[in-house]
Amino acid sequence: MLRWLNLVDVPVELRVALLLGLIILAAAAGVLWRVRTGRAKAVIGGERINLAELGVVKNGAPVTALTTKVTFLQFSSDFCTFCGPTAKMLQALETTDPNVTHLEVNITERLDLANKFNILQTPTTLVLDRKGYVKSRIGGAPKAQTLVSEIGNFDI
Amino acid sequence: MATQIDPRGPRFGAAIINVLSIIIIFIALDPATESTGAALFGVAAVLFAIGTIWGNTRHPFGWLFKKFVRPRLSAPKELEDSRPPQFAQGVGLFVSLIGLVLFALHVPYGVAIAGGALFFASTLQAYFGYCLGCQIYLGLKRIGVIRSA
Numbered sequence: 224m225l226r227w228l229n230l231v232d233v234p235v236e237l238r239v240a241l242l243l244g245l246i247i248l249a250a251a252a253g254v255l256w257r258v259r260t261g262r263a264k265a266v267i268g269g270e271r272i273n274l275a276e277l278g279v280v281k282n283g284a285p286v287t288a289l290t291t292k293v294t295f296l297q298f299s300s301d302f303c304t305f306c307g308p309t310a311k312m313l314q315a316l317e318t319t320d321p322n323v324t325h326l327e328v329n330i331t332e333r334l335d336l337a338n339k340f341n342i343l344q345t346p347t348t349l350v351l352d353r354k355g356y357v358k359s360r361i362g363g364a365p366k367a368q369t370l371v372s373e374i375g376n377f378d379i
Numbered sequence: 380m381a382t383q384i385d386p387r388g389p390r391f392g393a394a395i396i397n398v399l400s401i402i403i404i405f406i407a408l409d410p411a412t413e414s415t416g417a418a419l420f421g422v423a424a425v426l427f428a429i430g431t432i433w434g435n436t437r438h439p440f441g442w443l444f445k446k447f448v449r450p451r452l453s454a455p456k457e458l459e460d461s462r463p464p465q466f467a468q469g470v471g472l473f474v475s476l477i478g479l480v481l482f483a484l485h486v487p488y489g490v491a492i493a494g495g496a497l498f499f500a501s502t503l504q505a506y507f508g509y510c511l512g513c514q515i516y517l518g519l520k521r522i523g524v525i526r527s528a
Contacts, residue, residue, distance in 0.1 A: 233408040242404060245495055249502035256509055302466040302516045304386075304459065304508075334521060343518035363514070 260363030263350065263373050269357030272296065272349070277336065279326050292322040292377050294351040295370075300331045303345045305364035313348075316370060323374060352377065383458035384436055386508070389467065391448055392430075392440035393505035396471065399423060400498035403478075407490035416490045417482040423497070424475035430468030434461055438468070463513040467504065470512035471497065 233241075279286040279296075295313045299306035313325035330336045330345075340349070348361040350373050358376070361369060399419060407416030430438040436445070474497050481489025503509040512519075 232410055238405055238408045241408070242401060245404070245498055246502075249499045250506075252499070253503050253507035253509065256503070257507060300517050302463045302513045304463045304510045304513050307460055308457065330517065334517075337517050337521055343521075344514045345517055 261361060261366040261369055263359045263361045263365075263369050265359045266349075266357045269359075272351055272355045272357065274355070277328050278333075279328055281326060286326060289324065289351065289353055289355050291324040292353050293374050294324040294326060294353075294355075296349040296351055297325065297327045298336070298340065298342055298345055298347045298349075299327055299329050300345040301329070302331075306346045309346045309348070309364050312365065312367070312370070316374075320374065322377070382434075382436075382461045384461045384464070385444075385449065385455045386457075386459040386464075387452065387455065388441050388444045388449070389435050389464035389510075390505050390508060391444045392435065392438065393501045395440055396423065397498060397501040397505050400494050400501060403494035404491050404498065407494055408488070413482070413490055416494065417479060420475050420478040420482070420490065420493065424472055424479065427468050427472035427475055430465065431472050434465045435468065436461070463510050466516065467500075467510050467512050470500065474500070 274286050274288070277296075295316075297306070297309060297313060299310070310325070310327055313323075313327075317323050317325045328336070330342065336342070340347070344362055346364060348365055349357050350359045350361065352358050359373060361373075403416045403419050403423075406412040406419075426439065430441075435441045474493055478490050478493030478497070481493055500511050503511050
């Protein structure tokens, strides 16, 4: 074994300092994630969604056309903590606001779609206008305030 | 439809792992006790394997939560799908095995570094309710780290 491969004793003070640094780093990452997740990012010149390609199904029937001013298209996966609560939240919105539709696509086995829309985390929600153009994108569980202001953007 | 569980159960388990990972890092940085740190990683690997195969509710920490913690808490506001935390157990198993392999290969500070990864992920899970492995599941799949569910 080479000399440099041998473990050198790290003094206790340094070990405590390392652990404190790690604790601060992890806590900062957690706080940063809390602040940043669920916010909407505007998409400039967004593409038009092809519902047939996505294979969107709602209440057992394929969705062929968008009928409301705003559509929240939610991408989910099987191993997703916040997909269920997000779907619940968007469904509640759909029930109370006639201008809103919620669509959900499980892309666990649709890597083609994950690649096409560059999805790195689930849920990721695309906000579509009536014609199906992507207007903005929400990574993570949307914040309630984000959804309200997104709907507000559509000048209803 | 997968079973629904109290989301605080996996977070309680993650908090125990969080404390364990601090102990691992601390003792793994001393050559005299590094093997003890690796042994703790072995224990963690066995626990994660139980969670990966049988799910969080049949995990010893899940049992502790149900028996001693949950009776003291109010009813959960909502339940959670059991699959994401079970997947997270698999991520924990993977990190533990990496720690053991690094120890076997005598990689300097390998056990402590793997302990750091475990600490990072369990902190987010326990205190922020953020399952890192679940959130980036598709991202991992896309770059080929995960092949199938």
